[in-house]
Amino acid sequence: MNTMTLSIARFICVVSLVMVLSTSSQQSVCAQLSALPPQVWPQNPVTVSFAPDSVGIGIFRNEIHQHLKATMDEKQYRIEILKACQEWSRNSGINFALVGDSPRDFGTPGLSQSDPRFGDIRFGAFPQTNVLGNAIPYHPTAGTWAGDILLDTNTIYEIQSPETTQIVAERADLFSVALHELGNTIGLVDDNFDPESVMYYRYAGRRQSLSPFDVQNVQFLYGPRANDPYEDRQGNESIATASIINWSADFVINSSQTVRGRINASQDVDVYRIRGNTLSDKLWVTLNCRGLSLLCPKVTILDDEGRVIDTASSESPLDNSVTKELTSFYPDETRYLVVEWNGIPEFEFGDYELE
Ligand SMILES: [Ca+2]
Ligand SMILES: [Ca+2]
Numbered sequence: 621m622n623t624m625t626l627s628i629a630r631f632i633c634v635v636s637l638v639m640v641l642s643t644s645s646q647q648s649v650c651a652q653l654s655a656l657p658p659q660v661w662p663q664n665p666v667t668v669s670f671a672p673d674s675v676g677i678g679i680f681r682n683e684i685h686q687h688l689k690a691t692m693d694e695k696q697y698r699i700e701i702l703k704a705c706q707e708w709s710r711n712s713g714i715n716f717a718l719v720g721d722s723p724r725d726f727g728t729p730g731l732s733q734s735d736p737r738f739g740d741i742r743f744g745a746f747p748q749t750n751v752l753g754n755a756i757p758y759h760p761t762a763g764t765w766a767g768d769i770l771l772d773t774n775t776i777y778e779i780q781s782p783e784t785t786q787i788v789a790e791r792a793d794l795f796s797v798a799l800h801e802l803g804n805t806i807g808l809v810d811d812n813f814d815p816e817s818v819m820y821y822r823y824a825g826r827r828q829s830l831s832p833f834d835v836q837n838v839q840f841l842y843g844p845r846a847n848d849p850y851e852d853r854q855g856n857e858s859i860a861t862a863s864i865i866n867w868s869a870d871f872v873i874n875s876s877q878t879v880r881g882r883i884n885a886s887q888d889v890d891v892y893r894i895r896g897n898t899l900s901d902k903l904w905v906t907l908n909c910r911g912l913s914l915l916c917p918k919v920t921i922l923d924d925e926g927r928v929i930d931t932a933s934s935e936s937p938l939d940n941s942v943t944k945e946l947t948s949f950y951p952d953e954t955r956y957l958v959v960e961w962n963g964i965p966e967f968e969f970g971d972y973e974l975e
Contacts, residue, residue, distance in 0.1 A: 658757035658807040660841045661733060661740065665715035665913060665971075666767070666806070668705060669739030670698060676725035677770060680746035687745050687773045688794070695938060697794060700779060701743060702914055702937050703966045704798035709914070711835045713843040714806055715970065716741075717911050718937065732758065732766040741767040741805055748772040752797045752823060755804035767805045771797065780826040787825055796827040803834070807841050845969075848882045851890065859926050859956055862893040865974075879974045883915055883961055886968040890959040896951040903949055905957060906975040907932070909940040913970025916940055918962035924954040933962040940967075 673685045688697040705716035721738040733740045740758075748754065753771040756762060771777065780793035799818045804810070810821040816831040830838070856863040865879055881890050897903070907919040918933040919942060932942040946955055961968045 658804075658809070659759055660807050661714065661758050661767070662760075663733055664713070665717040665911075666733070666741060667717050667719040667739040667911065668702070668741045668743070669719050669721035670701075671721050671726065671738065671742045671744045672723050675723055675744070676727075677744055677746045678727070682726070682744040682746065683773050684743055684745035684771060687771075688777055691776060691778050692794070695936065696779070697777070698938055699936065700794045701798045704795050704802055706914055706966050706969075707799055707830060708802055708806065708838060710845070710969065711830050712838040712841070713846055714838070714841075715913055717909075717913050717970075718940075719911050726768055726770075727763065727765050730764040732760050732762055732764070735764055738764070741769060741802070743769050743771070745771040745773045747774050749774070752792050753801050755801040757805055757807060769798070769801045769805060771801075782826050782828055784825060787823065792823055793826040796825070797823070799827055799830075803838075806838070808834075808837055845884070848884045848888070850881045856891050857889050859891060859893075859922070862891040862956055865892050865894045865957075876975050880971065881959060881974060882913075882969075882971045883917065883959065884969055886961050888960070888969075892957040892959070892974065894946075894955050894957065896949050896953045896955075903946040904943055905946055906941065906943045907934075907959060907972055908975060909934070909970055909972045912972060914940070914967050915970030915972060916962045916964040916967040917942070917972055918960055919944065919974075920958040920960075921946060922956040922958060924956075926956065929955075934964075936964065937967045 670684065671682050673682050675682045685694065702718065709715050719739045721742065724737055726742065726744055730737065751772055752775050753769060755769045756765045756767060758766045774790065776791045777794040777797070778791060779795070803819050808819050811817045811819040812821055814820060814833060815824055817833050818827050818830055819834060851863065854861050879892065883890065905919065907917050909915045909917055914937045916934045916937055917940060918931065920931045921929045921944065923929055930944055932944040934940040934942050949955060957974065959972065959974065
């Protein structure tokens, strides 16, 4: 059905959706939403989570996992959705990070952003009519509904080939629908005139990327992607220019020290130099992106002459934290830590912490 509307994320429709779903105490929030334009998310990164099946969505129950598992394996559909997050991030200043969820109903009273129980944007699904999904844009008065994306379980989601031009009724490409719904949640409205835009209101088959117009619109809200704010002007791409990790004066055994960094492009490499500490000959290095970004990172440990001793790499954006022991690392010895992208397509940039 090529007349199927991709989303009804215009406010009036969001209001009607949420009113159907909400308890009466939440209706006044919806009335306010109808009068106010979408707003940009105040904090970066915006976190994303997958709500467990069976939690309430108004009078419905979430069925996202049961539904998507019918056509894809679990890892595959989660990664498709995260790829859509990365496409918005790659082209603007907004960043996304995956976090855990908990068995709470959608609309549970709480914070519009940074509620510790689940992501800012929760993904769920329930049966809907004539739409592929719904998104609730960020607004400070929307409570935990803010940002949530609800797919339609009457639609079969799959990974469609870019060459597929024929649109089949009730089948849709998951990445493309997620891309559109994410656009709604970050403040963009549906486009009625430009079929090249991912925000076009009708489903138009597999999308590969944002259109130039989409990039312009998202940059208007979030600015362009910023340069790495954590490295100085000469950069830290080589052993010669490595950033030095100094032990803080109050460092004690069994404590940790954290350094924040960013891999800003597939070719970006951050190198750190660390000297042994007299307090401990056993040190662990953790390269963590969980809750910070969707980067799939790799860390390589080099000795003082630049020879590779060990390496650790994250397996997917669903698990993007790695830990390695700095073995036989004695006081006054030097090690270099090289942080870079591990090569998993689409997850080539993002913030990390080295601990
Ligand atoms: Ca939310
Ligand atoms: Ca960097």
